[in-house]
Amino acid sequence: MDLHVLWFVLLGVLLAGYAILDGFDLGVGILHLSVRKDEERRILLNSIGPLWDGNGVWLVTFGGALFAAFPDAYATVFSGFYTAFMMLLFALISRAVSIEFRSKLDTPAWRMFWDVSFCVASAVATFLFGVAVGNAIHGVPIGADGEFRGRFVDLLPPYALLVGCFTVALFAMHGSIYLYLKTEGELQRKIHGWMWRAFGFFLVLYLFTTIITLVDPATAGLATRNFRVHPWMWLVVVLNVLAVANIPRAIYLGRPGYAFASSCATIAALTFLFAVALFPDLIHSSLNPDWSLTIYNAASSEKTLAIMATIAAFGMPFVLTYTSVVYWVFRGKVRLGKLSY
Amino acid sequence: MQFDVVTLSRIQFALTIMFHYLFPPLTIGLGGLLVSLEWQYLRTGDRQFEEAAKFWTKIFAINFAVGVATGIVMEFEFGTNWATYSRYVGDVFGSALAAEGIFAFFLESGFLAVLVFGWDKVSKQMHFFSTCMVALGALFSSVWIVVANSWQQTPAGFHIVREGLNARAEITDFWAMVFNPSSVHRLLHVWIGAYILGAFFVMSVSAYYLLRERHAEFAKKSFHSALTLATVMSLAALVQGDLQAKNVAVTQPAKLAAMEARFETGKGPSPLYVFGLPGENARRVEHGLAIPGLLSFLAHGNFREPVDGLDKVPRTDWPPVAVTFHSFHSMVWLGGFFIAITLFATYLRWRGTLFEKRWLLWVFVFAVPLPYIANQLGWVTAEVGRQPWIVYGMLRTSDAVSKTVVANQVLGSLIIFLLIYVMLFAVWVYVLDSKIKHGPETVEAAPAVTSPSALLGVASLRAGTGGASLTAAEEGPPHPPTKGKG
Numbered sequence: 001m002d003l004h005v006l007w008f009v010l011l012g013v014l015l016a017g018y019a020i021l022d023g024f025d026l027g028v029g030i031l032h033l034s035v036r037k038d039e040e041r042r043i044l045l046n047s048i049g050p051l052w053d054g055n056g057v058w059l060v061t062f063g064g065a066l067f068a069a070f071p072d073a074y075a076t077v078f079s080g081f082y083t084a085f086m087m088l089l090f091a092l093i094s095r096a097v098s099i100e101f102r103s104k105l106d107t108p109a110w111r112m113f114w115d116v117s118f119c120v121a122s123a124v125a126t127f128l129f130g131v132a133v134g135n136a137i138h139g140v141p142i143g144a145d146g147e148f149r150g151r152f153v154d155l156l157p158p159y160a161l162l163v164g165c166f167t168v169a170l171f172a173m174h175g176s177i178y179l180y181l182k183t184e185g186e187l188q189r190k191i192h193g194w195m196w197r198a199f200g201f202f203l204v205l206y207l208f209t210t211i212i213t214l215v216d217p218a219t220a221g222l223a224t225r226n227f228r229v230h231p232w233m234w235l236v237v238v239l240n241v242l243a244v245a246n247i248p249r250a251i252y253l254g255r256p257g258y259a260f261a262s263s264c265a266t267i268a269a270l271t272f273l274f275a276v277a278l279f280p281d282l283i284h285s286s287l288n289p290d291w292s293l294t295i296y297n298a299a300s301s302e303k304t305l306a307i308m309a310t311i312a313a314f315g316m317p318f319v320l321t322y323t324s325v326v327y328w329v330f331r332g333k334v335r336l337g338k339l340s341y
Numbered sequence: 342m343q344f345d346v347v348t349l350s351r352i353q354f355a356l357t358i359m360f361h362y363l364f365p366p367l368t369i370g371l372g373g374l375l376v377s378l379e380w381q382y383l384r385t386g387d388r389q390f391e392e393a394a395k396f397w398t399k400i401f402a403i404n405f406a407v408g409v410a411t412g413i414v415m416e417f418e419f420g421t422n423w424a425t426y427s428r429y430v431g432d433v434f435g436s437a438l439a440a441e442g443i444f445a446f447f448l449e450s451g452f453l454a455v456l457v458f459g460w461d462k463v464s465k466q467m468h469f470f471s472t473c474m475v476a477l478g479a480l481f482s483s484v485w486i487v488v489a490n491s492w493q494q495t496p497a498g499f500h501i502v503r504e505g506l507n508a509r510a511e512i513t514d515f516w517a518m519v520f521n522p523s524s525v526h527r528l529l530h531v532w533i534g535a536y537i538l539g540a541f542f543v544m545s546v547s548a549y550y551l552l553r554e555r556h557a558e559f560a561k562k563s564f565h566s567a568l569t570l571a572t573v574m575s576l577a578a579l580v581q582g583d584l585q586a587k588n589v590a591v592t593q594p595a596k597l598a599a600m601e602a603r604f605e606t607g608k609g610p611s612p613l614y615v616f617g618l619p620g621e622n623a624r625r626v627e628h629g630l631a632i633p634g635l636l637s638f639l640a641h642g643n644f645r646e647p648v649d650g651l652d653k654v655p656r657t658d659w660p661p662v663a664v665t666f667h668s669f670h671s672m673v674w675l676g677g678f679f680i681a682i683t684l685f686a687t688y689l690r691w692r693g694t695l696f697e698k699r700w701l702l703w704v705f706v707f708a709v710p711l712p713y714i715a716n717q718l719g720w721v722t723a724e725v726g727r728q729p730w731i732v733y734g735m736l737r738t739s740d741a742v743s744k745t746v747v748a749n750q751v752l753g754s755l756i757i758f759l760l761i762y763v764m765l766f767a768v769w770v771y772v773l774d775s776k777i778k779h780g781p782e783t784v785e786a787a788p789a790v791t792s793p794s795a796l797l798g799v800a801s802l803r804a805g806t807g808g809a810s811l812t813a814a815e816e817g818p819p820h821p822p823t824k825g826k827g
Contacts, residue, residue, distance in 0.1 A: 049458060050454035050455075050457070050458040050459070051454060053406065053409060053450045053453060053454070054447070054450040054451045054453075054454060056409070056413075056450070057442070057446045057447055057450045057451075059413075060413055060416060060442060060446055061442035061443065061446065061447070063413075063416050063417070064416060064438040064439065064441065064442040065438075065439060065442065067416070067419065067420065067427060067431055067434070067435070067438060068431060068434065068435030068436070068438045068439050069435065071427055071428050071430075071431020071432065071435070071509075072428055072431075074420050074427060074431065075420055075424035075425070075427040075428045075431070075743070076424070077420070078417060078419075078420025078421045078424065078427075079420060079421055079422070079424035079743030079744070079745050079746055080745050082421050082422075082743070082745075082746050082750050082751075082754075083750055083753075083754075085417055085420075085421050086417075086421065086750075086753075086754040086757070088417075089413065089414055089417050090757060090761060092410065092413060093410045093411065093413075093414070093761060093765075094761075096406055096407075096409065096410035097406070097407060097410055097765060097768070099406075100402075100403060100406040100407070101768055101772055104403075104772045104775070104776075105772070105775065147744055147745050148745045149745075300431055300432040300435050300511075301432050301502075301511045301512065303511070303512055303513070304432045304433075304435045304436060304511070304512050305435075307435075307436045307439075307512070307515050308435055308436055308439040311436065311439045311440050311443060311444075312439065312443060315440075315443035315444055315447075316443065318447075318448075319443060319447040319451075322447070322448070322451045322452065322474075323447070323451055325451075326451045326452070326454050326455060329454075329455055329459055329462050329463055330454065330458070330459075330462070337461070338782070340458075
C-alpha cells in the first residue's frame, strides 16, 4: 500500500478513536450541569474519572502524527487557525484542571466554579472540533505558497458553525448513552429522558447537516467525488443510516449496550465519510483546487513515513491491549469511594 | 527590544514550557519512589508502605494531570507559532514524535487510571505492574522529547532538501538522529535533575511531618530513601555535568563560551570564573573572581590549551552572554548546595542524630523550590545558549516563526496564558498544600503494624483527621481541625 495513503488511513483511525472515546467524556461534560446535587455531579465526573485522560491521548497522538506525517499541512492549519487553536487549548486546559481540582475542596463556590468551567470547556472544545471539520469539508483559502490567506472570520462560515452545533449534539447523545450504562436508580431514570432529548437534537441536526452538505455547491462536489470512483463506499453510508436508526430502537427495547455500540458505529462512519470527502486532500483550497495541500505535496519523506509505520505496527497492538485492559478494569456502574474525584 | 511576532512567540514559548516543566520532573522523580514503595509493600506486606504509596500517588496524580494539560500546549505551539520550524524539522521529528505518542503517552495515561483508581479493583501484583508501567512511561516520554531537543542542539543523521526558506531537513539515518552527539548526555542530565527534584520534594514534606510530629514512621521511611536518592544523584550531577560540559565544548563552542563568558580565546590556559558580571559590549567580565587555568582543565583535561572564546564566532551568531552565564552559574551553585546539604545530612544520619537537628529539617522544608529553580536554569542555559539558532547552525529562530500570524494574535494568547497560568499555579499550590497538610490516610485494620511507635503514629493520625470515618470520601475539611497547628 502507498505509504501516503496508509498514513491518511491511520490518521483517520486515530481521529475516529479520539471522537468515539473522548466523544463520550466530552458529552458527559456538556451534560454536567443538568444535574444539581453534588453527589450526582460526582457520579457523572467519576463515570469518566479513570478514562478521560487516556482518551485525550488519542488527540495528542493524532496531532503528533499529523505533524510527523504531513508537516506542511500541520504547519499551515495550526498557524492559519491560530486564534481557533488557542481557544481550543484554553478549553482543553480548563477542562482537565476542572476535573482534577473540582472535588479536592469542599466549598460550594469552589465546586460551582469548576462545574461551570468543566461544562463550558467541554462544550467549547466540542464545538471547535466540529467547526474544524466543517471548514475542512468546506475548504479554506489556501494560497499558491501553501499558506492560509484569510482572516479569522473566514474560518466561521455558516456551514462550519452548523457542523459545530451538530458535533455538540452528537457528543451529548453519545455521552448520555454512556452515562445511562454507568448509572443506576433515580439518576439513571433521569438520564433515560436525556437520551431521548439528545437523540432528538442529534437527529434534527444530522438530517439538516446532511441536506446542506449535499445541496451547498461549496461542499456537494467534494463530499461526493470519491463515491463516483469507489461505489463500495455507499456501504458505509448504508451502515451509517442503519447505526443511527438502531440507536432509538435499542433505547426503546431497553438495550443501552447496543445503543452505545450503535452510537460508536455512527461516529466511526461519520469520520469515514469526512475522510472520504477530503481524500486525497488534507486541506482543500477554496481559492484554487491546485493549491490544496494533499497527502503527497504536504508529506514527509518516504523514509520517515516508513519508519513511523514500523513504530506504529510495533506499538499499536500494545496500545490496544492495555486500553482494553483499562476499560475492562473499570467496567460496571460508578461507585463513589475514597479514591473518587 | 521590539515586540514583534518573533519576540512575543519566544516569550510565550518560554512561559508555557517553563510552566509545563514544573510538573514532569516531579512525576519522573515520584514515579521511581512509587515503584520502590510498592515493591517493599509487596515484599514485606507492611501496610505502612501501602499507606505511603497511596499518599504519594495522590500528589503524583495532581502533578501528572496538570503536566498533561500544559504539555499539549507545546505540541500546538510548534504549529501555531513556529510553522516554518515545523516544516523544517517535521520529517526528522516525525519518528521521535510517533514513538513518544505510541510508546510513552498511551502507556502512562492508560496505566495511570489503574494506579490512581484501581487500588480496590485489581490485585496487588497487577497494581504494582501498573505503577511500573506509569514510571516507565514517564521515562520514555522524556527520552523522545530530549532526543528531539538534542537534535536541535547537535543535528545528525539528516540531509537538506529544497532551498532558501523552503528548505527542510530529511532523515537519512534514524539511529544517528536518536543518538546524536548530545542526546545521551542531556537525557542523563534531565533524569538526574528530575530525581534530585523528586527527592527534595519528598524530603520537604517528610521534614514538615517530623517537625509537626505527625506520621512520624511514614515520614522517616520516606525521608531516608529520599535522602539516599538525593545524595547519589547530587554527586552524579557533578560527574555527569562535567562530562556534558566537555561535550558542549566540542559540539557547541559558542554556547560554552557564553556559559563561561569567554570573550577572547587568547593564548595559554583559560581561567574559570566563579562569579562575575559579563559585559557583552565591553567584551569582558567585571567584578569577577577567576581561577587560573581551570576552564582549560575542565574542557580539555590539561592546564595548557586555551578554550575557544566568542571572538571565534561572528558577532551575529553570539548567544545572549549574560543570561547564559548567570543561569549556568546559578545552576552550578545550586548543585554545589545540594551536594553539601545531602552529604551533611547523610553524615548525621550515620551518626544517628539526623532527626534531632530541627534547624536542618526546617532547611529541608524550605529547600524544595531550589531544585525546581535549578532544573529551570539548566534549560535556560541550554535553550538561550543555543540562540540565535533554533536548529543549531542550520535555522535561525527569527526565520522559524509562522508567516501568517501577526503580533496582536500572539500578544492576545500570551496574556490569556499568563492569566490562566497564574491562577493555575495558585490553585496547584493550594491543593498540594492542603493534600500535604491532610497527610496520608491510615489503612483500615492494619494488622502488620506492630511496633509501639508505629501504633502511636496511627493513633495520632486518627486524632489528626478529627475522627473522620475511614470510609468517608476523602474531601473532608482540608485542614485537620485538631492537630498540626503551631
